[in-house]
Amino acid sequence: MATATFRIWRGDSKQAGFKDYTTEVSEGMVVLDVVHKIQAEQANDLAVRWNCKAGKCGSCSAEINGNPKLMCMTRLNSLPLDQPVTVEPMHTFPHIKDLVTDVSWNFRVKEKIQRFTPRKPDAPDGTWRVQQADVDRPQEFRKCIECFLCQDVCHILRDHHMHDKFIGPRFLVYSAAMEMNPIDAADRLKDLHDNGGIGYCNITKCCTKVCPEEIKITDNAIIPLKERVVDEYYDPLRRLFKIFK
Amino acid sequence: MADYPIHEYDVLVVGAGGAGLRAAIESSANGAKTGVVTKSLLGKAHTVMAEGGMAASMGNVDDRDNWKVHFADTMRGGQYLNNCHMAEIHAKEAPARVRELEAWGAVFDRTKDGRILQRNFGGHRYPRLAHVGDRTGLEMIRTLQDHGIHQGITFHMETTVLTLLLDGGRCVGAFGYDRERGRFMVFHAKAVVLATGGIGRAFQVTSNSWEYTADGHSLAYLAGAALLDMEFVQFHPTGMVWPPSVKGILVTEGVRGEGGVLRNKDGKRFMFDDIPPLYKSQTADNPDEGWRYTQGDKSARRPPELLTRDHVARCINREVKAGRGSPHGGVFLDIAWIKEKLPNSVEHIKKKLPSMYHQFKQLADIDITQVPMEVGPTTHYMMGGVKVDPQSQMSTVPGLFAAGECGAGLHGANRLGGNSLSDLLVFGKLAGEHAAKFAKANPAARIPMDQVEEAGRKALEPFERGASGENPFAIQHELQKTMQDLVGIVRKEDEMQQALIKIAELRARAARAGITGNREYNNGWHTAMDLNNLLTVSEIVTRAALERKESRGAQFRDDYPQKDEDWGKYNLRVTRDSHGAPNVEKTPTIPIPAELKVIIEEQSK
Numbered sequence: 001m002a003t004a005t006f007r008i009w010r011g012d013s014k015q016a017g018f019k020d021y022t023t024e025v026s027e028g029m030v031v032l033d034v035v036h037k038i039q040a041e042q043a044n045d046l047a048v049r050w051n052c053k054a055g056k057c058g059s060c061s062a063e064i065n066g067n068p069k070l071m072c073m074t075r076l077n078s079l080p081l082d083q084p085v086t087v088e089p090m091h092t093f094p095h096i097k098d099l100v101t102d103v104s105w106n107f108r109v110k111e112k113i114q115r116f117t118p119r120k121p122d123a124p125d126g127t128w129r130v131q132q133a134d135v136d137r138p139q140e141f142r143k144c145i146e147c148f149l150c151q152d153v154c155h156i157l158r159d160h161h162m163h164d165k166f167i168g169p170r171f172l173v174y175s176a177a178m179e180m181n182p183i184d185a186a187d188r189l190k191d192l193h194d195n196g197g198i199g200y201c202n203i204t205k206c207c208t209k210v211c212p213e214e215i216k217i218t219d220n221a222i223i224p225l226k227e228r229v230v231d232e233y234y235d236p237l238r239r240l241f242k243i244f245k
Numbered sequence: 246m247a248d249y250p251i252h253e254y255d256v257l258v259v260g261a262g263g264a265g266l267r268a269a270i271e272s273s274a275n276g277a278k279t280g281v282v283t284k285s286l287l288g289k290a291h292t293v294m295a296e297g298g299m300a301a302s303m304g305n306v307d308d309r310d311n312w313k314v315h316f317a318d319t320m321r322g323g324q325y326l327n328n329c330h331m332a333e334i335h336a337k338e339a340p341a342r343v344r345e346l347e348a349w350g351a352v353f354d355r356t357k358d359g360r361i362l363q364r365n366f367g368g369h370r371y372p373r374l375a376h377v378g379d380r381t382g383l384e385m386i387r388t389l390q391d392h393g394i395h396q397g398i399t400f401h402m403e404t405t406v407l408t409l410l411l412d413g414g415r416c417v418g419a420f421g422y423d424r425e426r427g428r429f430m431v432f433h434a435k436a437v438v439l440a441t442g443g444i445g446r447a448f449q450v451t452s453n454s455w456e457y458t459a460d461g462h463s464l465a466y467l468a469g470a471a472l473l474d475m476e477f478v479q480f481h482p483t484g485m486v487w488p489p490s491v492k493g494i495l496v497t498e499g500v501r502g503e504g505g506v507l508r509n510k511d512g513k514r515f516m517f518d519d520i521p522p523l524y525k526s527q528t529a530d531n532p533d534e535g536w537r538y539t540q541g542d543k544s545a546r547r548p549p550e551l552l553t554r555d556h557v558a559r560c561i562n563r564e565v566k567a568g569r570g571s572p573h574g575g576v577f578l579d580i581a582w583i584k585e586k587l588p589n590s591v592e593h594i595k596k597k598l599p600s601m602y603h604q605f606k607q608l609a610d611i612d613i614t615q616v617p618m619e620v621g622p623t624t625h626y627m628m629g630g631v632k633v634d635p636q637s638q639m640s641t642v643p644g645l646f647a648a649g650e651c652g653a654g655l656h657g658a659n660r661l662g663g664n665s666l667s668d669l670l671v672f673g674k675l676a677g678e679h680a681a682k683f684a685k686a687n688p689a690a691r692i693p694m695d696q697v698e699e700a701g702r703k704a705l706e707p708f709e710r711g712a713s714g715e716n717p718f719a720i721q722h723e724l725q726k727t728m729q730d731l732v733g734i735v736r737k738e739d740e741m742q743q744a745l746i747k748i749a750e751l752r753a754r755a756a757r758a759g760i761t762g763n764r765e766y767n768n769g770w771h772t773a774m775d776l777n778n779l780l781t782v783s784e785i786v787t788r789a790a791l792e793r794k795e796s797r798g799a800q801f802r803d804d805y806p807q808k809d810e811d812w813g814k815y816n817l818r819v820t821r822d823s824h825g826a827p828n829v830e831k832t833p834t835i836p837i838p839a840e841l842k843v844i845i846e847e848q849s850k
């Protein structure tokens with residue numbers, strides 16, 4: 001059986017650093033398997049957040065050899081094992097312990113976004129009639145598993161720390177899912193413009209690259225939302241029209 | 246006295262999966278101050294992994310469907326050990342619960358005329374499962390989460406309940422700790438709803454997430470509540486079998502609903518060989534009829550791959566044991582073959598089963614649009630749980646309610662696919678509503694500080710033993726192996742007796758568990774705490790399985806391979822006796838009223 005060395009970030013917000021663990025690995029293993037093996041055999045108190053181990057819950061986000069990924073979906077055969085594999089917590093959120101970060105900011109941001117608000121039902125029994133083609137796009141966005149890797153990699157949050165001015169790709173996708181839902185009747189454009197900081201995104205597409213659900217975050221969610229905001233607030237003809245209305 | 250923070254609620258909900266969130270929403274809507282405790286972050290609970298859909302007889306795809314057919318299907322699937330009143334309520338209320346989700350933002354797949362699309366599933370007579378591709382659970386939990394955060398509910402994320410607090414036999418709250426800092430806290434409540442899910446982590450091969458450590462089952466039992474049907478653990482027929490590290494991960498029944506077929510290594514569709522009499526008249530007798538059924542031909546009967554889960558799992562087990570399995574100890578599940586029937590099969594499969602495509606591609610390097618998958622049984626669902634009143638969902642302990650997987654009654658000896666998500670919604674709502682009513686009618690009781698002190702003291706013991714104590718992960722692994730090997734899909738007396746001896750040994754070792762490090766986000770400590778629940782419930786499952794000397798539904802006894810008519814008149818009820826040991830007793834099944842009997846008879850024609 002082959003062995004591999006994992007260089008894992010240990011410690012808390014006061015004191016932390018890499019620690020090397022060498023362990024046996026076998027065919028088909030993913031990074032989370034190795035972290036669990038190390039936890040069970042060498043470091044019982046190693047902190048790692050995980051739930052489903054099937055790429056469906058988005059709990060085990062980390063930076064593996066510097067790349068933001070889900071630990072449960074990263075197979076060892078996709079990594080060079082002749083050198084140590086580094087596993088670090090996400091950088092964009094406050095560190096709690098070892099591989100676990102405080103992602104509570106995301107939950108606070110979501111609460112502030114105008115909730116789903118249905119229009120009047122189409123049928124007397126309180127249901128709606130909607131074609132599949134019209135829900136394909138919101139369904140793409142609703143694949144999101146809230147792993148927050150897009151937030152982690154977004155330079156507006158990661159490097160510029162503008163958490164109080166910019167809601168990040170996750171919540172632009174969340175807003176887009178409702179804005180493009182044919183049953184929703186609310187208008188979130190003003191809020192996206194005034195409070196969501198949609199203008200800060202300069203479409204570098206880093207978020208799209210790391211999305212484990214392969215949601216086309218930038219092309220399908222952010223750019224169309226930007227266009228709607230621009231139409232509403234920066235279209236000179238529309239502004240003129242508004243003045244005389 | 247220790248100075249722990251005290252959170253005051255009318256209703257405390259333990260668990261934030263489908264049932265917990267639905268209960269909390271209803272409780273809050275009924276004016277109760279509601280708190281939710283969840284072991285994970287919000288939106289991560291095991292519900293997220295549900296794939297196929299939620300069963301509700303809306304009749305959008307086949308208008309012959311109605312609550313009566315759904316009721317009869319559920320009872321037949323449960324081998325008539327179900328609580329018929331729960332099966333009736335469930336069948337009647339599921340459609341309204343699904344429509345409500347749409348009004349809260351769920352985006353279901355659509356029919357051609359723009360309504361919610363429904364798909365075929367095992368044991369359901371008509372296409373009945375409202376779904377979103379193969380990620381229905383995610384859609385459901387996200388919808389409830391995004392609705393719930395605006396309902397004035399307080400969420401305690403990453404918080405674990407260690408014990409329920411009792412005052413004169415009434416449940417008055419809970420005591421627990423937050424994972425992040427390891428701080429203890431008291432939840433003082435007028436009513437408590439358990440919605441903690443299942444017990445899958447007691448087994449080695451499981452589709453369940455880490456949270457499924459039997460918490461609710463164990464908390465309720467230790468608080469004096471009766472448990473029911475604890476011998477019935479569902480093994481889902483199709484989990485991944487290769488590579489080893491992903492063994493057990495679920496492969497949705499939706500694959501078979503979309504036309505996927507099971508074959509052995511000789512390429513034979515072995516499911517045609519063994520169709521139970523109860524289902525003979527409803528099952529296709531040739532492959533072409535089966536295919537037509539999956540494509541919506543109303544005159545066709547369903548293929549044998551869509552028989553109930555208990556039966557399909559046993560057939561797969563038989564093929565493997567007879568040496569007709571696939572290279573890695575499973576059988577083949579083939580959806581790629583539909584390219585013979587559909588010109589755009591690759592796109593079709595990716596559209597209908599996106600997560601499955603993704604899962605196999607990423608974890609096993611297999612393209613399911615081109616080659617068959619290898620699958621085998623995996624521990625999936627607990628039919629047994631807290632005995633509840635069918636309407637109010639209150640347990641035998643006043644003030645303590647249970648809903649979802651940790652409750653019992655709806656599914657009897659075997660659950661139909663798709664009946665779990667609808668169960669969560671229907672009975673989550675009822676539990677929330679009645680817990681709020683109970684809270685209004687009953688003033689707050691005092692907090693039993695002696696119980697709090699005792700639980701806090703015990704929880705810290707592993708730290709005192711430190712590195713010299715037993716490794717909690719090692720004990721958990723041994724328990725999982727024991728349950729897998731000795732109380733698994735095929736059971737017999739002597740093996741289960743061995744399991745009881747082993748469980749007792751492990752319990753002694755767990756009492757010596759030691760933890761290194763501090764209380765902050767210490768997974769070793771969390772595992773040591775969860776172990777108590779797993780051990781308690783593993784023993785109960787084993788004792789109940791020993792007691793039921795027949796094979797029925799999910800319970801297969803090698804030493805009693807036949808169904809026994811007399812046993813069909815009894816459920817098993819487990820309570821804690823005065824010495825603290827589980828007492829298993831036969832209790833007559835709920836009598837089926839004449840008007841429901843008629844429905845069952847009509848539907849079995």
